[in-house]
Amino acid sequence: MIGDFVNICPRAxxxxxxxxxxxxxxxxxxxxxxxxxxxxETIVGAGAVVIRDIPDHAVVAGVPAKAIR
Known part of the structure; x- marks a missing residue:
């Protein structure tokens, strides 16, 4: 399920x-x-691998993805 106004970059x-x-x-x-x-309103960084739920308003990056802000 994809919410409104989501931006999905290429190769996601x-x-x-x-x-x-x-x-x-x-x-x-x-x-x-x-x-x-x-x-x-979450940002998933380029190349990140998300293996856990991400809360609202988070910024994650890395492998595995971790909160950076």
Missing amino acids: AMAGHTEIGRKAYLGIGCTIIDDIRVGA
């Missing part, structure tokens, strides 16, 4: 049962594994 990969919150930004080449919730 999302597995099934993934929920992307409103106004989220998924950076180029990021990967989100199965059954993950990405919160509203």
Whole structure:
């Protein structure tokens, strides 16, 4: 499920049962594994691998993705 006004950059990969919150930004080449919730107004950095749920208004990056702000 993808919320309103989400920006999905090229080569972003999302597995099934993934929920992307409103106004989220998924950076180029990021990967989100199965059954993950990405919160509203969240930024996922380029190339990040998301293996845990991300709360609203977070900025994550890295492999695995960790909060940087």
